[in-house]
Amino acid sequence: MNIQNAPGQQTIPRGHQNHNPVVALLLSLVPGLGQLYNRRWIKGFAFLIIGLSLIIALTLPVIHGVAGLIDLGDTPEKDDSRSLLVQGILSVIIGVIFLGLYAINLSDAFKDAKKRQQGTRTPSVRQAFRDSWEHGFPYFVVVPNFIMMALIVIFPLLFMISLAFTNYNLYNSPPAHLLDWVGFANFKALFTEAVWSKSLLSVLSWTVVWTLVATTLQITLAFFLAVLINDNRVKFKRVIRTVLILPWAVPSFMTVLVFTAMFNDTFGAINRDIFSHFGLSIPWLSDPLWARIAIIGIQVWLGFPYVFTLITGVLQSISKDWYEAADVDGGSRWKKFRFITMPHVLYATAPLLIMQYSFNFNNFNLIFLFNKGGPPVSGQNSGATDILISWVYSLTFNENNYKMAAAISIIMGIVVAAFAFYQFRKTRSFREEDMY
Structure with a gap:
């Protein structure tokens, strides 16, 4: 029997009108029962079988894993806090995914x-599959990738963050010892204890100086050479450009090792064959100032060919009509460079130039291969040329001080994320398509 509504409204069957969404919600506390109440038989039995299987299979392991994450073990040499930490984090991730599916x-x-109460007909099995495929296809593709990302990317990140709140170091290493949660004690030590605060300030300031100076110099040199060689009066452009690109063609680690030998204080070619004629012997590897100057010089050598190639391509794409029009208006070389060359180059290469700064901020290879962050500095547990990433590496693999390495990594991640977020906000990366 149907109930007639007001003119223009849909006729709602009596059974549908009495259908209660709250009852369906309460029944679905047991996965699948709510769908069966809605007469979605295939979906209901599928939810019921899969849901009950997951509950039976995962409930106890997840509870056990979370419990181990909380106490990190009770008996030394029997309980390995690292394994309990791994199992606990995986249990939390699986639990969150499970709660999402339950929701x-x-x-x-x-x-x-709700739809059934409003009179919507229950779709056939074929129609249900067709609707699911048409409207849910993006989710079928994204969800497996999201789960994989959670296990491959998010899990190691959570593990690193967790170590920053424990007392895991060389002298308190599982399984001989149990780890304990220490809260923000490691972060407090970074800013209050003299050795750590001095090291952090020194490394952070040098990282900023290194990033700005080395990257700016390599971009400036590349810009100057590209503009100079692009001049019509310069002959053999192809040969000159090929020679300038050669440093980019050689593997960077080989170049760094060669420069390390050249800058050696005793037998290096720079001191022996160049400065020895002036009675000089510069301590490139043993003096902090000269070591930093050498590293900046090497990075300029390694980095400018890539930027030079980018800028050269942009310069060749600028129409000559612009410069001819500027000549007619009496524009000087400086004005043509300022109002034509510079804007065109920056517009085309600005994102890639910004990436150069990000790359040098975490340029571990050069710092490690040249001098392993040295020379050592009195009163610090970091080297004079250590940047944040190389300092974290040294704390992790040389000193086994995992807790402080993790704490510094979190600080470094916050700084980089803040900078990246600021850059994205200045672009259209976070805007929806309908906002353009």
């Missing part, structure tokens, strides 16, 4: 019941 089950049952 989808509740929402699905409630929405289906």
